[in-house]
Amino acid sequence: MLTGLKGAADQDGYEPDGLVTVDELAKYLEKEGQNKARELGKKKEDKEQIPGIARGVTTHFAITRNPVIAATVAQRLTKLAELTKDGKIDAGLAGEGRGYLTRMPKLKYQQDLRKDYEKLVDGKQTADDFRETRASILAGTRLPEADARAYARKVYDAVDLLAREYVKELDPAEMVTWSIRGLYRRLEEKVPADLKAQLDAAKGKGRGQLQDLLADARLRLGKREDLDENQDIDETLHALMRPPHVDPYTNYIDKKLVAKFDQDTGRDFTGIGVQIRRDVARDALLVATPIKGSPAYKAGLKTDDLILQIKTRKLNAERTRYEGEPVTVSTKGMETDEAVKLILGIPGEPVSVTVQREGVPEPFEVSLRRGRVTVETVLGYKRKTDDSWDYYVDNENKIAYLRLTQFAPASGREMVQAVERLEKEGVRGVVLDLRGNPGGLLTAAIQIVDLFIDDGLIVSIRPRGEPEQSYSGTSRDSHQNFPLVCLVNGGSASGSEIVAAALQDHKRAIVVGERSYGKGSVQNIAPFPQTGAKIKLTTATFWRPSGKNLNKASTSGSENEDWGVRPDTGYEVKMAPKERLELAIKLRDLEVIPNRAAKPKEVKDQFQDKQLDTALNYLREQLRAGGNAAGRKAG
DSSP, X not given: OHHIIIIITOOSXXXXXXXXXXXXXXXXXXXXXXXXXXXXXXXXXXXXXXXXXXXXXXXXXXXXXXXXXXXXXXXXXXXXXXXXXXXXXXXXXXXXXXXXXXXXXXXXXXXXXXXXXXXXXXXXXXHHHHHHHHHHHHHXXXXXXXXXXXXXXXXXXXXXXXXXHSSSOOOHHHHHHHHHHXXXXXXXXXXXXXXXXXXHTOTTOOHHHHHHHHHHHHHHHOSOGGGTTTHHHHHHHHHHSSTTTSOTXXXXXXXXXXXXXHHHHHSEEEEOOEEEXXXXXXXXXXXXXXXXTSHHHHHTOOTTOEEEEEEEEEEXXXXXSEEEEEEEEEOTTOOHHHHHHHHOOOTTOEEEEEEEOTTOSSOEEEEEEOEEEEOOOEEOSEEOTTSOEEOEEETTTTEEEEEEOXXXXXHHHHHHHHHHHHHHTXXXXXXXXXXXXXXXXXXXXXXXXXXXXXXXXXXEEEETTXXXXXEEEOSTTOOOSSOEEEEEOTTOOTHXXXXXXXXXXXXXXXXXXXXXXXXXXXXXXXXXXXXXXXXXXXXXXXXXXXXXXXXXXXXXXXXXXXXXXXXXXXXXXXXXXXXXHHHHHHHHHHTOOOOTTSOOOOOOOOOOOHHHHHHHHHHHXXXXXXXXXXXOSOO
């Protein structure tokens, strides 16, 4: 901290500017704190410590001066004042120059202007040469009007989409106003007074006038590197699609995030098939677990392997083909997102990783070919020795445990396969764990409900201004020969709530745990080819079979209102914050494919899952009483 305050943190830009700002110091502490932990730590736990920087919004407030540079800055300001006094430059240029010489600007053209002023005050160019260079720099920032018009049309395409399909009625004029104000705010630019007046008077204007307003706002910002290559549209739509303008589930997913979004929502991708995280202590990437059936799993990569290097050819900008010779990249200092970009790619393309493994004296190279990887979403109670799932949590009573992590395209098929297998084995009771499941595809949720109920209403969808849509189950291939318990908590949302509510309303299962999240809304994913992005927008609300509300946002959020899914009477089992954290760690660890050749890890105190215990006690009582699921026939 002291070293940073004395000037070492003065690093933003092409040279120190003599000031240490809050954000410069925070960035310096994050990096150097980890370096010091690795250098000074005696134990692994010490070396893994990461400094926690208490910070809010980014701020450029100057905390202290860099004494070495501050003296140079003072001399330059004195020289600038002399040039002004001698009439070499006017007061306007002097004011601009003081700003650039005092503090490092962020944009390249502004940094070029700073260099121009430095040459002037350092006597390396005349005032006339300075003015000529300055004019040339500013001329290069002028944006062609055609570019501003194209920007305006593309932004308005998104505005139009929200106006047509968002679950609540939105005014296009208000959306344009929000987007322009938000863009300037994100860029840390002040809205000019005359533009502000136009924004204040935008209500009631038509499409053409609103596009003119967008083009004008864009022209004023000019050409700059932080708005190149559709970044102007990206920043504008990020500003538009955020609370309080829209709900938290309506988002703009820009092109660079689309691949990760598709991977997270689809649960399949092209890569080598490992979950990775940074190993802070050793400054490399750690294999958290290989994914079953993936190229990495088949090639023998193990949990806790340390990836030291990645060797691969580079993808072109469109990520459609590989170019050049393979390049070896060290993972030292590499963030996980950067590593994921290197590892993901086109099926069949080779990639190799250099691995350090505990018990093996030297690092070794593993060669792989990228392939389609599907992440399991239906998990069991523990892994068998062949890494497949053992679903039985109580072998004596034949009670199975099925955990659904999210509703992906393959989730319904996975659940059907698991339940059919259990039925053949004579399962007598099932726990369906939806805790921490954030939702996903509506079709997968409906398919899973239909697997357990006879027939009847599953969920109703209410779009804005359109007739209600109802989805019902069929009695074909229903599995009702065993009692069922559904586990939920505050992390169970959307599709999880559809399933839990339907099973509860049909009296097919009892619900155990804590009240669910209360996300009763439907999102559609619309491609936005104008920038290669996607727009996720809320288009409807969904309602449980009983007709009761699920959406917390539609209420004041108080505990006594109808929203979310409550546990059945007598089966609410609350967890303290520490227990919730321990549960999350336990559930995460269950997904790991263990390295069975490694030295066994020290066993810590076992977490007692009292919500699962309550579910098991209920099922055992049902079996002792000779009962089955109550109300097998849907009403």
